[in-house]
Amino acid sequence: MSGLSIQNVTKQFGTFTAVNDISLSVPDGTFVCLLGPSGCGKTTLMRMIAGLDLPTGGSIALGGSDITKVPTHKRDLGMVFQSLALFPHLTVGENIAYSLRIRGTPKDVQKKRVEELLAMIHLPGFADRSVNKLSGGQRQRVAIARALAISPKLFLLDEPLSALDAKLREAMQVELRQLQQRLGITTIVVTHDQREAMTMADTVVVMNKGEIRQAAAPVDIYRRPADSFVADFIGQTNLLPFEADSARRVTVLGQLIDGLYAPSSGAKGLLSVRPEDVQITAPGNGAISGTITFIRDLGGAIETFVEAGGSQVIAVSSPRSRPEVSVGQGVGIRLDPETSVVLAK
Amino acid sequence: MRREPPQRLSDYGPLLFPAGMLTLFFVVPFATMIAVSFFQRQQGGFYTPAFVFDNYARFLSLFFGKVLGFSLFLAIAVAIACVVIGIPFTYLLSRSRRSLQIVWLVALLSILSLSEVMIGFAWSTLFSRTAGITNLFVWLGLMEQAQALTPSFGAVMTAMTYQAFPYTVLVLYPALVRLDPTLTEAARTLGASPVKAFFTVVVPALRNTILATLIMVFIFALGSYLLPQLLGRPQHWTLSVLITDQAIYQSNMPFAAAMAVFLVMVSLALVGLSLYAGQQRQAK
Numbered sequence: 001m002s003g004l005s006i007q008n009v010t011k012q013f014g015t016f017t018a019v020n021d022i023s024l025s026v027p028d029g030t031f032v033c034l035l036g037p038s039g040c041g042k043t044t045l046m047r048m049i050a051g052l053d054l055p056t057g058g059s060i061a062l063g064g065s066d067i068t069k070v071p072t073h074k075r076d077l078g079m080v081f082q083s084l085a086l087f088p089h090l091t092v093g094e095n096i097a098y099s100l101r102i103r104g105t106p107k108d109v110q111k112k113r114v115e116e117l118l119a120m121i122h123l124p125g126f127a128d129r130s131v132n133k134l135s136g137g138q139r140q141r142v143a144i145a146r147a148l149a150i151s152p153k154l155f156l157l158d159e160p161l162s163a164l165d166a167k168l169r170e171a172m173q174v175e176l177r178q179l180q181q182r183l184g185i186t187t188i189v190v191t192h193d194q195r196e197a198m199t200m201a202d203t204v205v206v207m208n209k210g211e212i213r214q215a216a217a218p219v220d221i222y223r224r225p226a227d228s229f230v231a232d233f234i235g236q237t238n239l240l241p242f243e244a245d246s247a248r249r250v251t252v253l254g255q256l257i258d259g260l261y262a263p264s265s266g267a268k269g270l271l272s273v274r275p276e277d278v279q280i281t282a283p284g285n286g287a288i289s290g291t292i293t294f295i296r297d298l299g300g301a302i303e304t305f306v307e308a309g310g311s312q313v314i315a316v317s318s319p320r321s322r323p324e325v326s327v328g329q330g331v332g333i334r335l336d337p338e339t340s341v342v343l344a345k
Numbered sequence: 346m347r348r349e350p351p352q353r354l355s356d357y358g359p360l361l362f363p364a365g366m367l368t369l370f371f372v373v374p375f376a377t378m379i380a381v382s383f384f385q386r387q388q389g390g391f392y393t394p395a396f397v398f399d400n401y402a403r404f405l406s407l408f409f410g411k412v413l414g415f416s417l418f419l420a421i422a423v424a425i426a427c428v429v430i431g432i433p434f435t436y437l438l439s440r441s442r443r444s445l446q447i448v449w450l451v452a453l454l455s456i457l458s459l460s461e462v463m464i465g466f467a468w469s470t471l472f473s474r475t476a477g478i479t480n481l482f483v484w485l486g487l488m489e490q491a492q493a494l495t496p497s498f499g500a501v502m503t504a505m506t507y508q509a510f511p512y513t514v515l516v517l518y519p520a521l522v523r524l525d526p527t528l529t530e531a532a533r534t535l536g537a538s539p540v541k542a543f544f545t546v547v548v549p550a551l552r553n554t555i556l557a558t559l560i561m562v563f564i565f566a567l568g569s570y571l572l573p574q575l576l577g578r579p580q581h582w583t584l585s586v587l588i589t590d591q592a593i594y595q596s597n598m599p600f601a602a603a604m605a606v607f608l609v610m611v612s613l614a615l616v617g618l619s620l621y622a623g624q625q626r627q628a629k
Binding site for chain 2: 050075085088089090102103147149150
């Protein structure tokens with residue numbers, strides 16, 4: 001099979017298990033984001049894919065051949081480091097041509113390729129500049145061009161945009177995604193920024209404590225989180241305790257929700273409801289009753305905090321559908337069974 | 346706070362002390378030495394003030410030319426040996442555990458507390474036939490029979506490299522510690538083997554540090570006069586040995602001074618040349 005295939009990979013540092021029995025398959029040409037809090041093992045996993053760390057167990061294959069023990073410099077990949085790691089003693093052009101020079105590519109071919117890549121990253125004519133005199137965004141682009149110089153099979157980026165300011169970061173996310181789609185290169189990005197992952201990835205792999213919690217398309221991760229960690233880590237959510245009766249019907253905050261069923265009778269767990277799916281109505285008539293404690297008007301969105309049955313429920317509405325409520329008022333909350341996700345324990 | 350350049354003469358006050366010390370202990374003795382180098386030597390006695398070029402003229406012989414050449418060659422060889430051994434050593438040291446680094450650095454610093462005499466005698470014992478390391482090789486079966494490794498050029502080189510090595514590491518260490526370790530990792534992901542990454546990234550990135558180290562060890566080794574005498578044959582004696590010989594045993598101060606002035610001039614010229622070459626390459 002082609003693409004990248006990771007089989008039961010484990011990495012231990014002494015007694016600490018950084019990556020625990022991870023299996024993942026990345027088809028050719030897809031964009032995968034490894035997403036998780038710091039220390040979740042995502043960078044370690046990437047370093048093993050690059051060959052900078054060797055797995056304690058398991059195997060990694062690229063394009064059908066086993067590369068678990070192949071040294072880094074013989075793997076067909078390009079990598080962008082968090083620090084970018086541009087060579088300070090070389091010019092922009094020499095940095096980009098480094099991988100070609102190491103492979104003994106003729107000088108004129110190198111020069112042509114550098115010009116191509118500089119055009120691709122919108123920095124034509126920068127070949128003779130010193131890398132120390134570039135702005136953050138320009139350095140970023142040069143690091144990307146350098147990693148892509150040999151047109152590798154696999155493109156790895158470790159927190160590539162973390163050094164940029166927020167505006168530039170958003171622009172680079174879009175640019176990086178467009179570049180990847182144009183080149184059709186298999187790409188893996190490590191990030192802790194869920195917005196970044198949602199913007200760029202075909203598949204988001206959410207990791208925690210060295211394990212994969214869920215690997216799915218961004219919308220699926222958001223709409224159908226596999227567990228409460230994923231639901232909480234991706235975007236904002238209300239996690240409400242529920243109980244199911246013998247007919248699997250679900251009761252939340254003392255109110256039976258019509259049309260919502262648990263996977264088994266008598267199950268207990270958490271219900272994940274996105275704030276934009278919470279509807280605030282008049283009390284009674286099958287709605288959960290609660291009291292408004294706080295209203296945050298952000299201009300573009302209005303967050304309403306409701307205290308109900310000992311839990312706090314946050315509802316988000318747009319200014320057009322702003323509910324006519326005030327703090328201290330008793331209201332009803334309606335949950336949509338279609339968009340509520342039952343996370344059984 | 347904005348810093349202004351000194352306005353009045355009294356603003357230069359704090360500079361007076363170092364300037365005075367420098368004049369008293371460096372400029373005056375050096376000027377005296379230059380003056381003496383032009384004096385007339387009195388046979389069997391001291392010297393009388395004069396302005397003659399005899400001392401320099403005597404120096405322009407094949408014999409002294411050879412000694413000067415050997416001195417420069419030895420100093421350059423020691424500088425290169427120190428840097429060639431020092432860079433990989435310091436590189437590995439800077440990548441090792443903190444506790445291990447401290448042990449090595451303390452051991453290296455302790456070499457600095459040894460006088461040149463002690464280093465010389467220690468190595469002459471180690472290189473001797475009766476108590477030297479060749480006995481160990483015989484015991485290990487590597488050699489047929491113990492032999493003396495001194496006096497020889499190798500012995501002089503070894504001891505001088507040993508003496509200059511701690512300085513080499515101390516100059517290289519901060520630069521290598523500051524070097525971003527992801528630079529070599531990046532080189533490896535771009536297709537360079539670890540050895541190639543070392544030579545194409547680590548060494549060029551440290552070019553200025555390496556040049557500074559070479560110059561420092563070169564000057565340090567140029568002044569060595571005890572080790573060549575203790576461990577070398579007369580043909581391994583440096584100009585410093587001859588200067589000492591002339592000044593102390595032959596009581597020929599003007600000639601010793603002329604040689605010293607010449608040595609300073611030649612080494613300054615070499616240092617200037619290498620700095621100039623370094624700048625040329627950087628400008629390229």
